[in-house]
Amino acid sequence: MTRPSGAVAGEGVVQLAVENVGKSFGGVRAVEDVSCVAEKGKVLSIIGPNGAGKTSLLNMISGFYKPDHGRITLDGRDITSYAPNRVAALGIARTFQNIALFRGMTVLDNLMLGRHVRMRYGVLSAFLYWGRAQREEVEHRERVEDIIEFLKLQDLRKQPTGALAYGLQKRVELGRALALDPQVLLLDEPMGGMNQEEKEDMARYILDVSEERGTTIILIEHDMGVVMDISDRVVVLDRGRRIAEGTPDEVQRDPEVIKAYLGAQKAA
Amino acid sequence: MFDWFEWEFTLSLLTNGVLIGLMYALIALGFVLVYKATDAINFAQGEFVMLAAFFGAVMLLSAGAPFWVAVLVTLAGMIAFGFGLERVVLRPLIGRPIVSVIMATIGLAAVLRGVAPLVFGAETRSIVMPVEDAPIIWGPLFISPIQLIGAGVAVMFLAAFTWFFLKSRMGIAMRAVADNQQVAMAMGINVERYFALAWAMAGVVSALGGIVWGSLLGVDVHLALIGLKVFPVVILGGLDSIVGAIVGGLIIGIVENIAAGYLDPVVGGGTKDFAPYVLMIIALMVRPYGIFGKRQIERV
Structure with missing residues (x-):
């Protein structure tokens, strides 16, 4: 299988690929030309400051937003224009940032x-x-x-x-x-608002799903400790752009990433 | 002391109110089904009933079909109407503000009221049920067989739909669609299919409602006015509750009969027509989400 241009990853089998995807909302560029791949059975984390475009990217994968350009493939099949229910039927399940249970x-x-x-x-x-x-x-x-x-x-x-x-x-x-x-599980801040003990439990469950079921996981999470612990690969977004991609170690040492995070902290 | 109060008279008003109330509940059910699944308020519910009654009457009178054939054809016709309506008029409105759907149903109501006499003729027709006309006399009570059948059909369908929403997989999926369309889609649920199903189910209920109400009141454009009774019923019971439709129907049925029995002689008539709305306004002030409705709690 050919790797999409610009996407970098390890040596595994590509399950889900995002290729040069972009999305604007009324002139605001939420996601700009982002590429990344999720490897079968691995945990890919998407991190970045607030407003970096993480959830927008997830919404494009699960079919809620249609990208302005670029494409998204699952096992090589182009799912860019699929409606959310078709995406789900193909085996991409997700959770939501704000709890969305049927109450x-x-x-x-x-x-x-x-x-x-x-x-x-x-x-x-x-x-x-x-x-x-x-x-x-x-x-x-x-x-x-x-x-x-x-x-x-x-x-x-x-x-x-x-x-x-x-x-x-x-x-x-x-x-x-x-x-x-699901073959691919999209988790949008599964530990948001949790205490340390709950976070550890959730991290354990996510790893178990990955290891026991071989489910590919794409995770958005703010807690860096958790992200660095459980991810195989990490993609860093900042203001809609991908600024880094690699193993947790590589990403943590990346000067661009340090700058984006320190910048965000200063601004906050 | 209570010389104006007569037990037997009151009892017969109550019985009549219960039977009529259940028949209101049947029509209100059509309204609730659509609201539950799609969040849309169907202002054409009365016109659905009218249309169904016209189907039934034409089958019986002009085509000379046996009664059960007329019922089946009416059912099939109204299911097709429900599906078709969703596909042609309502699906393009998905994702638009809910007010567009409401306006579309108001427009549809006017169109149906205008077109029905053109197609079916303006004269009042009758639907004759294959039962004895003579009232069943039971102690002091005179019970109309048509009302009894109407109430029986209503109870059957209210029970069936309650089961559907509580226990069946499709009913639960339909509740999920009503609760949160986006999340339902993320579960792989085809939201549009459930919208269509809800409108088709409203068609089923309208078909039965059209036949029982048509045989009670006669079939012409004025039958659509029955739809106006649905509003006090569902405001009282709760827009999204089947149990609410039953209880609301019963309350409205009983109140309007008691009012007609006791107030009409005093004020000279007409209380039946406005008593339900007085009740509705009181309900809106005291409990705007209805007796069984979902109370929306907004976190600010």
């Missing part, structure tokens, strides 16, 4: 909704319910139970998600994304 529903319902895309039976058999639909329902329920066990949510199955503590809601959202059986 009136239970933890179990939320996770089962993650299975929706893998369910086959239609209106008629769903109304008739018995038979194939019934068997399928049981299979999906088992799959969801695995996730519940993995994330230690056993006691919360029937709880409405709106009533859960913040850290737990974040965990349920991870579970819902996992229920899609």
Whole structure:
């Protein structure tokens, strides 16, 4: 497989590639000519000061924004113009920066909704319910139970998600994304607003997903300690541009990165 | 002391109110289904019912079809109408402010009221159900068989849709779509398909509502006015609640019958028509999200 121009990475198999992608909103360039690749089974982190274009990039990958130029491929297939539900069906799941659970529903319902895309039976058999639909329902329920066990949510199955503590809601959202059986998992600040202990738990879960399921992970996170700990590769954005790319060690030593972060801190 | 109060009279007003109330609930259900899934307020719900009644009446009278055939054709016609409407008029409006959808339904209502007499004729037709006309006499109560059937159909469908939203995968997905379209899409849910399904379900409910209300009131353009009763019902019960549609329907049905029974002789009539709206205004002041509605909590 040819590597896209400008994208640099290690030696792994490219699963998701972003090639020279750009997006403006009414004259403001949110993302400018950014390229990066996520390797199969690895953790790629996207970091950068606020307003660097991290979430915009994620929104383009998951189909919410259509890039002005450039393209995005999954296993070599061009998914640039796909609607979000098609992107999800192809195996790219995501979580949101602000918790986006279905609040009136239970933890179990939320996770089962993650299975929706893998369910086959239609209106008629769903109304008739018995038979194939019934068997399928049981299979999906088992799959969801695995996730519940993995994330230690056993006691919360029937709880409405709106009533859960913040850290737990974040965990349920991870579970819902996992229920899609994704090949690529996009996590937008999964540890935002968490205390140290919760962050460590979440970091553990992310690593477990990566190692046990071989899921490719693209992570946006502000906590540098966590990012440097769990990432295989790091991409640094600043004001919509990619200013560095490499292993955590390389990125930390990069003068451009140091400048961007110190600059941001001075301004803050 | 209470010489103006008669038990048997009140009981018959109550019974009548409950039956009529359930029939209101059936129509309100069509409204709630659309609101739950798409957040849009369908101002053409009454016209949907009118259109369905015209379908039914034409099948029965002009085509001479048996009653059950007329019902099936009406159902099929209204499902097709729901799907078609979503595809042609409403889908292009996805992503626009909700007010555009509301305006589109108001426009649609006017078009349907204008076109229906052109197509079907202006005279009042009747839908005759294959049942005895004579009221069922049960103790002091006189119960109209048509109302009884209407209420029975309403209860059946209210139960079916409650199950659908609570237990079925598609119903839960539809709630997810209503809650947050973007997140639903990120779950791989085809949001447009669920919008279409909601409008088709509103078509089903309107078809049944059209036949029962059409056989009760007769079929002409004025049948669309039944849609106006939906607003006090859903404001009272909550725009997004099926249970609310039932309870709201019952309250409105009972209140307007009691009002007609006790106030009409005093004021000379007409209370039935405005009592529900008085109740609606009070509800808006006291509990604007309805008895069972979702209370929106905004964090500032």
